[in-house]
Amino acid sequence: MIDSGATQWVTDLMATLGAPGAGLAIALENIFPPLPSEVILPLAGFTASTGGMNLYAALVWTTVGSVVGALALYGIGAALGRDRVVAVAARIPLVKVADLERTEAWFERHGTKAVFFGRMIPVFRSLISVPAGLERMRLPVFLTLTTLGSALWNTVFVLAGFFLGERWEVVSGYVSTYSKVVLAAAAVALLVFIAIRVFRGSKAGGPGGRAAEEARTDRT
Incomplete structure (x- = not known):
């Protein structure tokens, strides 16, 4: 279901500013994920098909908007x-600093792939810029990967809206389903993580766990 309010806002913005308006909408979408790219991008393509803006300008400006929004989150x-993140993580129940360290090690090995392919996953396409900033990924590398990944994602959906014309909303329906699947998978992963933490915590709190902990304490 497409939010008619968001659609009207994006339509008005593009009517006022043209292709730069589409870029501004995408920049805001990166910072505030509830603004749906699955509405903005195909709508920009549809607008280009009616002569409301130049197609190439729409592709360029939406990519520029993606990079600007990603840079804000990187910052x-x-x-x-x-x-600061370690200090906050240490206070969150069921989260251990060791988890953060493992995440850091994973990002160090796979960060380039995560930034590039993450630009094509709803919600995470915005959030992936934050750990890139935390880990101080080299800015030229971050900008290159973000530009390439964003250009691919944007081009697919802008062109879909362009060729579908008045049926551009079909694209939004498919991407909305894709987004729900991604979010459901993330929710399941979070529940599994919590279950494992609770299970390990209960084992550690049992007689065997306490005995092992006391033995370690005696040795030190």
Whole structure:
């Protein structure tokens, strides 16, 4: 179901500013994920098909908007810094600093792939910029990967809206389903993580766990 309010807002923005309006909408979508790219991009393509803007300008400006929004989130991650995140993580129930360290090690090995392919996963396409900032991924690398990944994602959906014309909403329906699947998978992963933490915690709190902990304490 497409939010008619969001659609009207994006339509008005593009009517006022043209292709730069589409870029501005996408920049905001990166920072505020509830603004749906599955509405903005095909709508920009449809607008281009009616002569409301140049198709190439729409592709360029939406990619520029993606990069600007990603840079803002990268800056937030860099400003937060590792020490602050570790301090916050240490206070969150069921989250251990060791988990964060493993995540950091994973990002160090696979961060380039995560930033590139993450640009094509709803919600995560925005959030992936934050750990990139936290880990201080080299800015030229981050910008290159973000530009390429965003250009691919944007081009597919802008062109879909362009060729579908008045049926551009069909694209939004498919992407909305894709987004729900991704979010459901993330929710299941979170529940599994919590279940494992609770299970391990109960085992550690049992007689065997306490005995092992006391033995370690005696040795030290």
